[in-house]
Amino acid sequence: MSTMELSFKLNGRALTLNVAPDTLMVDLLREDLGLTGTKAGCREGECGACTILVDGTPMNSCLMPALKVQGREITTIEGLEKADGSLEVLQEAFMGEGASQCGFCTPGMILTATALLKQNPDPDEGEIRQALSGVLCRCTGYRKIVQAVKAAAKARA
Amino acid sequence: MQDKMQDKNKTQVLTKARTGLEHLIKTAGKSLTVAGTSVARRDDPLKVTGKLKYGADYPDEGFLYGKILRSPHPHALIKSINTKKAKELEGVVAVLTAEDVPGRNGFGAIIPDQPVICGDKVRFIGDGVALVAAESEKIAHEALKLIEGDYEPLPALFDPRDAMAEGAPKIHESGNLLSDDKMVKGDVDAGFAEADVILERTYQVPFLEHAYLEPDTTMARLQPDGVMLVEGPMQAPFTTRRNVAPVLGIPINQVRVRQIHMGGGFGGKEDSPIDIGCRAAVLAWHTGRPVKISLEREEITIQTAKRHPMIMELKVGAKKDGTLTAFQGVIYDEQGAYASLGPKIPPAGGSHVHAMVMMPGPYEIPNVKVDAYLVYTNHPYGGAMRGFGAPQVHIAHEQMMDELAAELGISAVDIRRKNAFKLGSATATGQVLNQSVGLRETLEACAERFDWDRRLAECGWVDQAKTKRRGVGVAMGWYRTSIGTNGDGCGAAVHVHEDGSVLLYSGITEMGQGAFTVLPQICAEELGIEPGDVRIVQPDTDLVPESGPTVGSRSTTLMGNAIILAARQVKESLLDTASMMLMVPTERLEARGRKIYDRENPGKSLGFAAVAARTMASGKRMIGQGWWTPPPPSLDGHTGQGSPYHVYTYSTHMVQLVVDVETGEVALEDYVAAFDVGKAINPKALEGQIEGGVAMGLGYALMEEVVLDHGVTQNPSLQGYLIPTMLDVPDIQPLILEVPNEMGPYGAKGIGEMPNIPATPAILNAIAHASGGRVSRLPADPEKVFWAIREAGGPPQA
C-alpha cells in the first residue's frame, strides 16, 4: 500500500510524515510517534480515553483518520507540559485534588477540561459535567475531577 | 507419664502458634506523623503528563502477536480443529491446539478447570480452541479466520436451576453442582413461629462486567536464563505464576511474573491475566520468541470473568417492633462455564461461601438457614468483582429490610437501628464481633449529615403535573478484611540503605486505589521517616515476598501489618546502633521526622541517615522481613458456623433521588456515604475509593447488565454495556469514621470493596420510596422502574 504525506503541527512542532491511508490518529500517535499518553480504551468513540485536541477542540482520536488532520494543530497530553518542565494549572489541580486514581482517563479528562476552560473560564458544576460527559471514568466517581476543574478555574482567575 | 506430658506440651505449642497473640501487633491508637495524612500519590505527576506506562504502552518491537480463536458454540464437542491453512499463511509463526500445551492444559484461580486450549469440548461462547502467534496483529487475525473448527453442538444450559435439575447435560464431568453449602444457626421454624410478619421475596441480579478502562494485555518471553517472564497489568502476580508454571510443566521458580501498573482492576484483573498470561506463555514457549496478547474491549466482555449472577430467595420473619426473628435464604449462584473464583477454598474462601456468610446482612438474627448452590452453566464465568458475592446479597437483604419496614409501618432507619450489629453481636455464623464495630455509628453519622428526617419529610411530588417524585433511601453494609482461607498470609521486606533511603518489597499491586502511596506511608511511619524516602518496588515475583493477591480489601491491613513487622525488624538494628551512638537505652529511643532521639531528652538526637550509615558500617542488619497472617478463619462445612473473617468494615449510605413516574427515569440528587474504616491511612485516597465505589454501585442499580441470549453476549462493547457518566453520578459526600481495628496497622481495616456495596440497594430503596415501584430484578433501568410502578398500582398519591 502506498503512503501519503501528512503535514500538521503536533504539540507546537511542525511535522511531516508519510502515513498509510488507513492509519488512525490514535495509532499514529501511540505506535508511530511513541506518544503513549493518548489511550485506547474502546476503539469506538465510547470512552473518551483517546481524546486529543484538534485546533483546540476535543475529538476522539480512535475515530480520526490521520490524514484528516492535514494542516491542523494537534495537542496531546504530552503537549501540555511547558518548556521548563512545569505543569499546567489543570495538571497541578488534578494532583492537588486527588482526581486521578488509575490514571487511564486522566489525559482525556485534562485535555477536555483544557478546552472547556479556554472557552468558558468560569464554568459551573453543570457545565463542567456536561463538557466532560464524553470521558468515562470507572475509578473516581468523577467528584474529584469536577473539583479539580473548579480549582483550576479559580487558580487561573 | 512423662510422655503424656510431653505430648500435652506439643499440642499446646501447636495451638499457640495459630491462635496466639502475634496477630496483635498493637499499633492502633499510636500517635501518627505520616500515616493518617493525605500524602499526594507518588505516581500522580506521571499520570497527569501521560508519562505513566501501562501494559499497552510498552514497546513491542520483536514481539509476536498472539490471538485466541474462540468457540462459536456455548456447549459442544470438538470434532476437529484444522489448522493447516492457518499455518501456511506467511508471517504465521505458530498455530497451537490442545496437544501443544506443554504441561497441564488447565488454569484457574482456585480449580484449574479451564483449558488453556480446549481439546474435547467447549463450554461457553468465547472458550479458547486455538492460539496463533504471528509477525503482525493483522496476520494473526487473518490466521484465526483460516482455522476450521468442526463441532457437534450439545444442549446448552443457561439457568442455574436448569443446570441443577435431574438429568441435565453435564458441563463438567464432575457434574454441574459445583458446591452446595449450608449455614444453620438456631431454628428458623421456631423463629418464624415467633414472627408477627413474614415476607417472602425473590431478587435476581445479572452478569456484570468490570469495564476497567484499560484493556487486558500481557507479554510473555523466555529470558536468556530459561526463565519464562510474564508481564502485564494484573492483581495477582503469585496466582498467575502458580498457573503458568504447571501449564508449561516447569517448577514455580522457573517462572517470573511482573506486574505493570493497571488502568483499573476491580477484581477482573485477578484472573484475566491468568487466562491470557498462560496462553501467551505457551506461545512464547513454542516459538522461542516474545509474545504479546491484547484483548479488544468486546473480547474482554465475552471472554473474561464477570460478577456472578444470582437468584436469591428470601423468607424473613420479624416482630411488630421490627426485631428480626428468622432469616431463611436460598442462593442460586451462577458460576458459568468455569470455576474461577467461585468455589470454596476451606474454610471460608471463594466468592460463593462468602456470599452465603454475608447473606442475612449486618443484623442480629437468632435463627438463620441459608442454602447456597454454586452451579455451572454455559455462560461466561463469574470471577471476582468488587465485593465478591457481597453486593448481590446486600441487594437482597437491604431491600427486604425496607419491605419489612413498610409492612410493619416503621421507618427504614428505625428497623435498622433495631437490628444492626453492635460490639458483642453474634453474626449468622455465630461469630462474636468483639472489636471494631462501627456500624451503628455510621448509621447515625450518615443520618445526621444527610439530614434524613428533614429530607424524608420533604419528599413527594416535585412538579404540579405530578410526573416527578422525590424519595430517599438508606442501606447498610458490612464487608470483610481478608479472604477467609488458611493461606491468607502476606510478606514484606524493607531494605534500608546507607543514605537513609529505603526500598519496600511488596507484592501488592497498584490499580489506582493508592497502594503504592499508602504502603510507603506505613513503612515511613514505622521507621520515622518521610513517605518520599521509601520507594516501593514494582511487584515482581523474583523480588518480592509472597503477598497473596490484591483483593478482598486485604492490602492495607494485611500488607500494612507485614510491612510494620518488617520495618520493626530492621528498626531494631538501627535503634541498637543509635543506642550505642547516643549512649541511651533503646527503650527510650523514638524514631520520628527522620531523626532518632531520646524521648526524655529530645535534643539528644541523630539523623536517620547517619544511624543507617553507621549500622551498615558495623555490618549489622540493614534489612527487615515481616510476615503477617490474620487469625485462623473457621467455618464448619455443614453448619456454616465459625469466624470466617477476622474483622469487618461497616457502612451506611443514604441517597435522595427523583423518579419520573411516567417514564421510569431516575435522577440522583444527593448522596452521603459513611464508613467505619478503623483508621484512614490516607484520607484523600480513601475518599476516592468511596466516591468511585458509589458510582460503581449506581451502575449496578440503574444500568449495568451483560445481556446474554442463548449464550451470546449482546452488548460486548461500551456502547452497549453502559457504565455511569459524569452526568449520572451526583456529588457524593464521603464520611470517614474510625473505630480502630486492634489487628490493623494503626487501627486500619479494608475499604476497597465496601463503597460499592450498599449503594445499589440504597438507590433501589429510594426508587421504591419515591415511586412505589420495587425493582427486584436488576438493573432498575427506566423500563423496569416503569413496570414496577404499574405493578404497584401507580405511584403514591400524596
Next chain:
Amino acid sequence: MALPFEKLHWYSKLEVADYLVPTSLPQALDMLAAHGGRARVIAGGTDVIPELRSRKLAVSALVDVSRLPDMNAIESDGADILIGGGVTHAQAAASPLIQDKAGLLATGCGWVGSPQIRNVATLAGNLVSGQPAADASVPLLALDAEVTIASAEGLRVVPLSEFFQGVGKTVLDSSREILTSIRFKALGAKQGSAYLRLGKRKAMTLPMLVCAVVATAGQDGRSIQSAAIALGPVAPVPFRERSAEQFVAGKPATPETLAQAAETATAQCTPRDSLLRGSCDYRTEMVKVFVRRGLAAALTQAGCTIG
C-alpha cells in the same frame, strides 16, 4: 447456529487503500466516480470508522468531504434556514439562529454521542446513517426539511419524507453522492418546538425513544392549528405520526386533546422488542408520554395556553 467469526474476534486497524481529500465538489464527485462504487464519503467519520472496524463496511477508498468549501455555514435564506453539509452537531447546537428558530434541532443535535463526537460529526452524516432514532434526523423530519444531494449527474432535492428507506438505508448512495445542504422553514412567531429523548443513562447513549414536535398555535392562543410529530425508533425509518397530527389539527389545546393524540400516535407505531433498547410494550407506552409532553411543551413555547 454457530456465532460468526466477526462477532467473536476484533481487529481494530482498518483496511482502506486510499484516503482522498478533495478541495472542491466536482473533484470529490470525480474521485468517487473513479472508484466505481467501492469508495465512500467520510465526513466526521464517527459512523464510518466503527463500521469499517467491525467490517460491516469494506471500501477501497475514503473521500473526505470535510474540506469542501461552502458547506460549513448555517444561515437564513428568506424564511428558510440553510445548513451546509459540513456543519457539525456542535455548531448546530450552539447556533443562536437554530436555538431561536429551530429549537428542537438544537436540542437534538446536543444529544448526539458525546461532546467529542459532536465536535466532528455532521448533521448530513446523521441523516445518511439512516438510523430511525438519529438525533438530527428526527427533528429535521418534523421540520419537513429537504436535502440537496450532489452527484455526477448534478443536484437533486429530496424531501426527508422520501429520504429514508430502511434501517441504515437512504436514497443517498454514499459511494457516488454527497449531501451538500439541508433546508427547512424557520419557526415563526406562533410556532414552538420540543425534542424529547429517553435513554438508559444521561449522556453518550443510544436512545430508547425520541420525539420531535413542531406545533403551530391557533390564532386564538388556545387551540392547535397544526403539529408535526416525528418519532423514532418506532419503525424502520424516522417516522412522522400523521394520524396524531391529523387528529390535533384545529382542536382545542386541552389535556384531553393531548392525551387523545398520544393514544392515536401508538396506532401506527411498531417498535421492536429490543433486548438492549426496550420492549415494544414499554416503548409504545413511552410514545404516549412523549407525544403528550412534546405537544404540551411545543404549544407552550408557541404561546398557546393549554387549558
